[in-house]
Amino acid sequence: MPRSFLVKKYFAKQKPNYSELEYQNDTSLETYPLAELPSADNSTSTCFTTGLVWDLSVLPALYLPTAHSEASGTSGPLDLSSPCSLSSSASSSGEEDEGRSSDPPSPEPVIKYAPRQRMKCTGVMAHVSPPEEEEERGETPAMAARPAFLCKHCPKEYTSLGALKMHIRSHTLPCVCTTCGKAFSRPWLLRGHIRTHTGERPFSCPHCNRAFADRSNLRAHLQTHAEVKKYQCGVCSRTFSRMSLLQKHSSSGCCSTLG
DNA sequence: CTGGGGACGGGGCCC
DNA sequence: CGGGCCCCGTCCCCA
Numbered sequence: 001m002p003r004s005f006l007v008k009k010y011f012a013k014q015k016p017n018y019s020e021l022e023y024q025n026d027t028s029l030e031t032y033p034l035a036e037l038p039s040a041d042n043s044t045s046t047c048f049t050t051g052l053v054w055d056l057s058v059l060p061a062l063y064l065p066t067a068h069s070e071a072s073g074t075s076g077p078l079d080l081s082s083p084c085s086l087s088s089s090a091s092s093s094g095e096e097d098e099g100r101s102s103d104p105p106s107p108e109p110v111i112k113y114a115p116r117q118r119m120k121c122t123g124v125m126a127h128v129s130p131p132e133e134e135e136e137r138g139e140t141p142a143m144a145a146r147p148a149f150l151c152k153h154c155p156k157e158y159t160s161l162g163a164l165k166m167h168i169r170s171h172t173l174p175c176v177c178t179t180c181g182k183a184f185s186r187p188w189l190l191r192g193h194i195r196t197h198t199g200e201r202p203f204s205c206p207h208c209n210r211a212f213a214d215r216s217n218l219r220a221h222l223q224t225h226a227e228v229k230k231y232q233c234g235v236c237s238r239t240f241s242r243m244s245l246l247q248k249h250s251s252s253g254c255c256s257t258l259g
Numbered sequence: 260c261t262g263g264g265g266a267c268g269g270g271g272c273c274c
Numbered sequence: 275c276g277g278g279c280c281c282c283g284t285c286c287c288c289a
Contacts (some may be wrong), residue, residue, distance in 0.1 A: 186277090
């Protein structure tokens with residue numbers, strides 16, 4: 001199974017009328033099977049048994065926390081968000097999500113434009129850079145020659161129109177929650193948000209009675225059950241369930257010997 | 260301060 | 275090409 005995570009879920013092939021979903025929210029959502037974890041394909045449970053750990057010591061120096069840049073928002077919380085940086089090293093050790101491990105390694109690091117922040121549509125100025133302007137920005141003709149679809153709301157650019165359109169949704173936020181009015185870029189984000197209103201928690205932990213509305217949160221929770229957690233300190237070998245915890249641990253002094 | 264949960268965003272992939 | 279789904283990751287908050 002090349003992509004185990006592509007298991008059809010409760011909402012699969014449901015009519016994508018999300019506004020209707022919202023109107024029906026409480027009752028219709030209850031019809032979905034609850035506490036059903038796709039553990040059969042062990043896409044998540046394997047993190048239990050695998051010895052996969054992240055080791056900050058093997059990361060480039062820039063990954064090591066320095067001045068807690070995430071608070072300042074200047075450079076963002078480490079560039080670990082780049083999928084190629086960590087995932088590649090992790091998947092090589094036979095990690096949990098074999099599906100993702102099949103992803104081709106990114107040919108080049110993805111440069112983040114801005115620190116991870118809640119991206120809300122704030123009516124930013126439209127800006128489309130003509131080729132000549134790119135040259136003024138110091139971009140080489142070769143760079144400008146490659147297919148580039150520029151977002152008119154922000155400096156981001158994409159190599160495909162589809163990717164750009166999907167990104168633009170993060171500005172237009174077409175999916176609006178009828179309960180609270182909060183807007184989202186994608187329908188499934190709205191669905192996840194609606195769960196916060198309905199209290200639906202389709203993702204349950206197979207090791208305890210906890211359930212979660214968000215699969216990612218369940219994944220993070222599973223780490224708390226793991227004897228060997230995903231992120232390991234290179235100095236004291238202590239493991240942590242989250243990268244942020246490891247970063248805090250490192251910055252708090254354990255790894256101070258590294259410099 | 261640490262650990263964990265809640266909520267959310269983005270890119271990639273498949274249909 | 276768009277919709278839907280997935281994983282990864284982050285931020286915020288609380289015990």
